[in-house]
């Protein structure tokens with residue numbers, strides 16, 4: 001442990017924005033970057049969204065469906081903090097990728113469209129955060145529109161998400177008569193004025209929540225807000241930082257992202273309330289973020305992210321120590337060493353070469369298949385971080401090439417897409433046809449599209465008879481040799497429905513969920529897993 005490391009850890013915040021598509025995630029991301037000074041011109045994140053469409057073929061799918069299938073990382077400096085913002089794909093078919101991204105953050109910012117309230121995708125993502133006790137801040141967006149009453153929204157969030165909501169601000173009016181927000185902690189009102197390009201510190205502020213000038217100026221809207229605040233103060237508990245950190249309480253803010261309103265409070269709250277990187281669990285031990293030795297875990301792999309580079313980038317979250325350019329790292333799973341000299345960071349719009357990184361930072365390591373999802377990298381210690389989820393797929397297809405001469409390209413493409421986690425690829429123990437497994441139908445379409453455009457393979461994706469997958473392990477209680485023997489007996493006895501996944505983990509494939517019970521009864525020492533947690 002060193003004082004410098006501890007200080008670097010203290011000043012880091014790593015978070016993701018979660019929301020249902022169209023709630024305003026892209027807009028808010030852009031405003032956050034704008035406030036932190038990471039970008040100068042409004043519109044550049046949107047522009048990036050657009051140019052990605054223009055330059056990347058497979059993003060055509062995204063364009064067609066108006067969804068975000070890629071996620072990325074942005075780093076910004078704000079006050080004395082380095083903030084890492086991880087983008088999450090919005091469409092539910094990509095939730096697997098999103099789950100893994102959420103393992104790499106220390107807090108989440110939930111954006112809710114005030115007209116729509118809690119929407120399905122928000123609910124789903126929140127479940128993942130809740131399972132991990134990730135602290136959540138809530139931003140209620142689009143107050144410049146005719147939306148739901150704030151009390152109703154607050155009630156809905158509490159009910160739907162099972163958390164206590166503590167308002168930090170409260171809106172005065174909405175839509176055409178949206179007057180601004182009352183800041184319950186600073187005892188002041190910030191007056192709303194529409195406008196895209198307003199910068200920080202230019203808002204009109206009226207001191208004193210009970211200031212008679214407010215009643216005079218905002219009339220009914222103010223009276224109503226003041227009444228609601230009374231109610232809320234009686235019913236809602238005080239903000240409790242420990243409860244927030246445990247994921248039981250969420251501070252709530254109101255605003256309008258497109259008008260730059262309420263955004264800075266959220267950024268300040270992230271710095272003031274969200275936790276710095278903490279200890280992380282490995283199979284062997286718990287690792288502190290300010291230990292001197294570097295370690296990190298790969299939570300995302302993306303191929304051909306930038307068509308100009310045609311490379312594959314492994315996204316690694318630094319868990320401890322300091323990463324410096326040119327250092328040698330060990331891939332614990334394979335024992336291989338890696339000395340990348342082009343590690344990149346993600347400063348807002350463009351990739352930049354990285355000199356150093358600390359716990360909480362995300363670094364991108366270009367590689368050619370050396371790194372897989374869930375890999376732990378260290379300076380030499382045998383550590384394996386846990387908690388990166390792979391879910392048993394629920395949809396299956398078989399895949400063949402139209403042109404048999406392209407079989408090799410198909411395998412290469414699928415191996416890469418499998419390593420990226422875009423799809424799960426299974427090699428059945430009998431037969432030569434590969435099986436694809438997904439949690440969402442759209443994944444198959446994206447894979448077919450990417451195979452064609454990135455690997456030059458026209459694939460035939462056809463129905464498969466399987467509907468259930470379970471990873472199998474064995475626990476005889478009689479030692480490793482006995483476990484291995486029993487597992488082999490199981491695999492041999494079921495070879496017609498066994499396959500190996502991307503990391504050669506044996507997987508049982510079934511047509512009906514009902515079959516599983518009978519198999520379990522016959523093989524009491526075999527364990528069947530719907531979730532695999534590390535490479």
Ligand code: GDP
Pocket residue numbers: 019020021022023024025026027028090141142143144145255256257258259
């Ligand atoms: P995303 O899909 O969650 O990334 O949502 P976007 O940021 O792309 O926003 C979806 C739409 O809502 C866009 O047309 C935005 O201009 C609009 N929008 C975002 N914030 C606000 C807001 O505060 N008020 C209003 N009226 N519209 C907004």
